[in-house]
Amino acid sequence: MSRVVSDLAVSMDGYGSGIGQSFESPFGDFDQTLMLCWMFKEPYAAENRAEVATIVDAGAFIMGRNMFGPDRGDWDLDWTGWWGPEPPYRGPVFVLAHRERDDLVMEGGTTFHFVSDGIHAALDRARDAAGDRNVAISGGPSTVNQFLAEGLVDELRLHVMPMVAGRGERLFDGVPAQQWRQVSARATTLVTHLVYEPVR
Amino acid sequence: MSRVVSDLAVSMDGYGSGIGQSFESPFGDFDQTLMLCWMFKEPYAAENRAEVATIVDAGAFIMGRNMFGPDRGDWDLDWTGWWGPEPPYRGPVFVLAHRERDDLVMEGGTTFHFVSDGIHAALDRARDAAGDRNVAISGGPSTVNQFLAEGLVDELRLHVMPMVAGRGERLFDGVPAQQWRQVSARATTLVTHLVYEPVR
Numbered sequence: 368m369s370r371v372v373s374d375l376a377v378s379m380d381g382y383g384s385g386i387g388q389s390f391e392s393p394f395g396d397f398d399q400t401l402m403l404c405w406m407f408k409e410p411y412a413a414e415n416r417a418e419v420a421t422i423v424d425a426g427a428f429i430m431g432r433n434m435f436g437p438d439r440g441d442w443d444l445d446w447t448g449w450w451g452p453e454p455p456y457r458g459p460v461f462v463l464a465h466r467e468r469d470d471l472v473m474e475g476g477t478t479f480h481f482v483s484d485g486i487h488a489a490l491d492r493a494r495d496a497a498g499d500r501n502v503a504i505s506g507g508p509s510t511v512n513q514f515l516a517e518g519l520v521d522e523l524r525l526h527v528m529p530m531v532a533g534r535g536e537r538l539f540d541g542v543p544a545q546q547w548r549q550v551s552a553r554a555t556t557l558v559t560h561l562v563y564e565p566v567r
Numbered sequence: 568m569s570r571v572v573s574d575l576a577v578s579m580d581g582y583g584s585g586i587g588q589s590f591e592s593p594f595g596d597f598d599q600t601l602m603l604c605w606m607f608k609e610p611y612a613a614e615n616r617a618e619v620a621t622i623v624d625a626g627a628f629i630m631g632r633n634m635f636g637p638d639r640g641d642w643d644l645d646w647t648g649w650w651g652p653e654p655p656y657r658g659p660v661f662v663l664a665h666r667e668r669d670d671l672v673m674e675g676g677t678t679f680h681f682v683s684d685g686i687h688a689a690l691d692r693a694r695d696a697a698g699d700r701n702v703a704i705s706g707g708p709s710t711v712n713q714f715l716a717e718g719l720v721d722e723l724r725l726h727v728m729p730m731v732a733g734r735g736e737r738l739f740d741g742v743p744a745q746q747w748r749q750v751s752a753r754a755t756t757l758v759t760h761l762v763y764e765p766v767r
Contacts, residue, residue: 379725379747379763380739381581398744515731525579529747529763531715531739539580539731544598547579547729552754554761559752561759563579563729 369497370521371490373504373511374422375538376402376558377525382532383508390437393449397535401528405557414555418526426500427493428460429486431510435462435479442468448479459496461489463510486513508536515542518565523547525561569697570721571690573704573711574622575738576602576758577725582732583708590637593649597735601728605757614755618726626700627693628660629686631710635662635679642668648679659696661689663710686713708736715742718765723747725761 377383378397385397394402404411406419436446448454448471457476468481482489493502504514514520525538546566553560577583578597585597594602604611606619636646648654648671657676668681682689693702704714714720725738746766753760 380742527761529749531742531745531747533739533742533744539733542580542731542733544733545731547731549729549754549756549759552752552759552761554749554752557749559749559761561727561752561754 369426369494369499369501371502371504371514371519372425372522372524373506373514373520374418374524374526375506375508375511376406376528377508377538378528378530378532378535380531380533381538382535383506383511383538384433385532385535388433388437393437395535397532398530401530401557405526405528405555411555411557415558415560418524418560421524422503422505423455423457424501425458425503426497427458428456428503428505429489429493429510429514430460430462430505431507432462432464434505434507434510440466442466444468447471447473450477453477459493460505461493461496463489486510486517486519490514490519508538508540511538512541515539515545518545518567521564522550523563523565525563527559527561528557529559569626569694569699569701571702571704571714571719572625572722572724573706573714573720574618574724574726575706575708575711576606576728577708577738578728578730578732578735580731580733581738582735583706583711583738584633585732585735588633588637593637595735597732598730601730601757605726605728605755611755611757615758615760618724618760621724622703622705623655623657624701625658625703626697627658628656628703628705629689629693629710629714630660630662630705631707632662632664634705634707634710640666642666644668647671647673650677653677659693660705661693661696663689686710686717686719690714690719708738708740711738712741715739715745718745718767721764722750723763723765725763727759727761728757729759 385395453475550562585595653675750762
């Protein structure tokens with residue numbers, strides 16, 4: 368059955384991105400060295416292969432505009448995301464935005480759809496598109512927080528990196544008190560994978 | 568060799584206590600149900616016996632005044648801590664305070680010393696008292712944060728409970744960016760134990 372899942376890589380103090388995002392710095396002033404290592408650099412990446420694969424294993428994805436690009440206000444129509452011509456999603460990606468924009472079809476099966484009527488509309492469209500597969504809330508932290516605050520996430524997978532960030536965009540900001548259930552915890556050299564399900 | 572260690576039970580969003588502490592509510596409005604269960608209620612406590620024992624396995628302890636008691640301003644000399652006549656520390660406990668107070672000798676080996684000249688003075692006295700055993704920074708969050716901010720903690724053991732607290736006193740507030748090393752992670756039914764060492 369389709370579930371709403373969310374993966375987020377966070378520091379020990381819960382930050383998932385920094386401030387001052389730009390074309391050169393997708394995570395702003397957030398030190399993403401550890402993130403790049405555990406996800407992509409051997410021998411560390413080998414330890415985390417299963418979790419990294421799971422991040423893009425969904426039938427549809429939802430992300431915030433800042434995760435899609437560094438531009439603000441009117442769309443920069445030359446910008447097609449951080450991921451090059453063939454993004455790893457290979458399915459529909461619903462980008463939360465305030466401004467309309469035509470669908471953007473990429474190579475390898477990824478299509479970006481721009482949704483300007485809120486998270487519930489985006490979730491409805493993503494559920495329809497995902498069929499029996501999961502819907503993934505891909506980030507960033509403020510987008511995940513919106514879905515958490517409304518109790519819409521069925522599985523939360525945190526990838527906690529052994530660093531204190533000190534500032535940035537923080538997971539759980541604005542999320543009210545909630546009970547969850549611990550599903551699993553696994554530490555590798557550079558990250559700890561924590562999986563939670565909500566108690567409803 | 569003596570190390571400075573710190574254990575803190577925190578919510579998923581990093582809170583270790585709530586607001587509005589009182590005689591009836593040592594953790595204020597923080598929902599401590601999970602904490603009491605994983606520490607003290609069977610069958611859950613059995614799963615966490617080793618970690619709970621480690622919390623009080625030190626040669627000397629340091630805690631903030633709010634962890635010692637709910638009174639503020641002038642000392643309530645009738646108050647001898649939350650733990651009854653025989654506290655579990657069984658050694659010297661240095662309580663950070665702004666006002667002087669005579670040592671308080673309890674049953675079972677615990678003596679509370681009140682230190683009004685800052686965290687470094689408290690740490691010096693605790694190191695002297697601990698000998699080869701560890702010095703434990705026992706809490707609450709704002710006390711732990713002071714030691715973290717100055718890079719004084721050699722091992723941080725977080726006991727993450729599967730709940731979002733939403734507000735309260737937060738671990739890492741005021742702590743600048745820091746690199747740590749993941750030592751271990753272990754999930755039990757009601758809590759996940761994460762152990763970190765600083766990268767210096």
